[in-house]
Amino acid sequence: MDALTALLTRRSTRNYLPRPVEKEKMDKLLAAARQAPSGGNNQTNHFLVIQRRDVLDTLAGMVEEAFSRMEVEENTYSSLKHAILASKKGGYVFCYNAPVLIVVANRHDYGNNMADCACAIENMMVAANALDLGSCWINQLRWLNEEPVLVEYLRSLGMREYERVYGAVIVGYPATDSGLPNRNMMAQKGNEITYIE
Numbered sequence: 501m502d503a504l505t506a507l508l509t510r511r512s513t514r515n516y517l518p519r520p521v522e523k524e525k526m527d528k529l530l531a532a533a534r535q536a537p538s539g540g541n542n543q544t545n546h547f548l549v550i551q552r553r554d555v556l557d558t559l560a561g562m563v564e565e566a567f568s569r570m571e572v573e574e575n576t577y578s579s580l581k582h583a584i585l586a587s588k589k590g591g592y593v594f595c596y597n598a599p600v601l602i603v604v605a606n607r608h609d610y611g612n613n614m615a616d617c618a619c620a621i622e623n624m625m626v627a628a629n630a631l632d633l634g635s636c637w638i639n640q641l642r643w644l645n646e647e648p649v650l651v652e653y654l655r656s657l658g659m660r661e662y663e664r665v666y667g668a669v670i671v672g673y674p675a676t677d678s679g680l681p682n683r684n685m686m687a688q689k690g691n692e693i694t695y696i697e
């Protein structure tokens with residue numbers, strides 16, 4: 501698949517087979533992430549590649565517990581509102597039981613932390629599509645990136661004391677009839693273009 505097709509047909513996958521992702525494909529995804537641009541070529545993204553089921557389940561439990569303690573307010577962002585309400589109800593799994601979660605941390609005192617993280621995640625999502633894998637950005641660990649229990653647990657997994665999470669991505673084989681990602685072009689409702697000619 502050429503680069504432009506991989507980019508144009510990438511869509512989010514939220515339903516996965518339990519099948520693990522081969523090491524060769526993981527290596528390619530992480531190479532794509534590490535070749536992403538970064539402000540001043542700082543290269544301070546830190547990728548925590550989580551494939552252990554017990555760690556994924558522990559994180560899911562911690563995220564649910566943290567959201568269940570939060571209250572919905574009038575102007576709460578709709579996705580956050582969903583996370584809070586679903587967590588209070590019970591059974592909320594923020595990473596859709598995907599077999600791989602890649603958490604992207606960066607220095608909390610660095611102005612381009614989120615931008616650099618976004619470049620790396622987009623590279624991984626496009627690469628995943630080219631490798632017949634599904635993917636989806638996962639934002640919950642960023643929303644909770646000052647939650648002490650989660651910070652401590654992520655530190656036990658290797659996150660540095662001066663880092664926080666700025667995004668995450670799940671990857672795996674899609675649970676579709678074809679086993680391939682749903683590839684289509686996104687209908688546009690925004691993303692304005694103004695040509696100055």
Ligand SMILES: Cc1cc2nc3c(=O)[nH]c(=O)nc-3n(C[C@H](O)[C@H](O)[C@H](O)COP(=O)(O)O)c2cc1C
Pocket residue numbers: 510511512513514579636637638639640686
């Ligand atoms: C910054 C950002 C945060 C997102 N957070 C989540 C998330 O936490 N959970 C989720 O299911 N999708 C998340 N998404 C995926 C978007 O919902 C998705 O990209 C959008 O609906 C467009 O669909 P597409 O990815 O299939 O083109 C996020 C996307 C971005 C760029």
